[in-house]
Ligand SMILES: Nc1ncnc2c1ncn2[C@@H]1O[C@H](COP(=O)(O)OP(=O)(O)O)[C@@H](O)[C@H]1O
């Protein structure tokens with residue numbers, strides 16, 4: 001695998017020199033491998049949105065570097081526009097930015113801006129609509145006739161249609177009902193699996209991160225508190241709780257059992273894995289007892 005994003009000693013200050021000066025990012029360094037699905041988690045105000053705004057050049061570092069696909073974004077003579085195509089950013093509540101008369105036109109807006117021909121634009125609109133489960137009938141309707149979840153999927157499809165190398169989404173499931181959340185997040189997961197594109201997903205739900213990401217970056221007070229595989233981060237559940245973050249319910253149960261003295265692992269973060277772990281422990285116990293049939 002090769003590195004697609006590298007962040008070096010990134011610092012970002014809002015309103016420098018003013019009484020309300022805020023260091024939103026302080027000495028942040030990490031890198032993302034191409035093809036990864038990275039979840040970014042942290043309490044409100046920890047710097048998540050400010051961080052991802054750097055990935056496509058929306059925010060300019062106060063100091064430090066952003067390197068995308070081997071190129072220093074803010075180096076002299078660098079072509080910022082090319083980074084906007086490389087990194088597709090889906091803002092929070094992106095449905096507020098829909099404005100065309102039909103959903104199809106809204107999805108086509110980005111590809112049109114890229115100067116692609118009509119046939120290619122149509123192919124991309126169709127593909128993005130398929131990834132986000134939007135029917136042909138819906139595509140011909142005005143975005144304003146759609147439900148909240150459908151509107152959001154149109155907005156996400158618009159970014160997918162630009163075929164970025166990296167898709168970055170800021171809380172894509174925020175404000176949706178549980179069904180809407182699951183639909184959108186599973187579609188993003190399927191898109192990642194089918195295309196192999198790097199996905200960065202900001203969420204404040206540990207359950208969602210556990211279910212969809214393979215690596216987790218934990219932000220706390222403008223700094224990176226942890227950055228590792230999902231298993232390794234959830235194995236540090238007590239520290240996560242100290243940072244004011246929750247851990248998945250199933251991890252909390254395993255943590256409690258361990259506190260009660262049971263010799264069990266705590267890097268358990270999905271229900272299927274929990275079942276597997278309990279089965280395995282059960283079989284070990286049966287084995288110790290000798291003779292009992294554990295099949
Ligand atoms: N436009 C802004 N002007 C001033 N301060 C801001 C602005 N946006 C965010 N901040 C501050 O920067 C810090 C990080 O915010 P943000 O990146 O939005 O965090 P998160 O997305 O994790 O909630 C917070 O202290 C927030 O108040």
Ligand SMILES: [Mg+2]
Nearest residue numbers: 048049050170
């Ligand atoms: Mg935010």
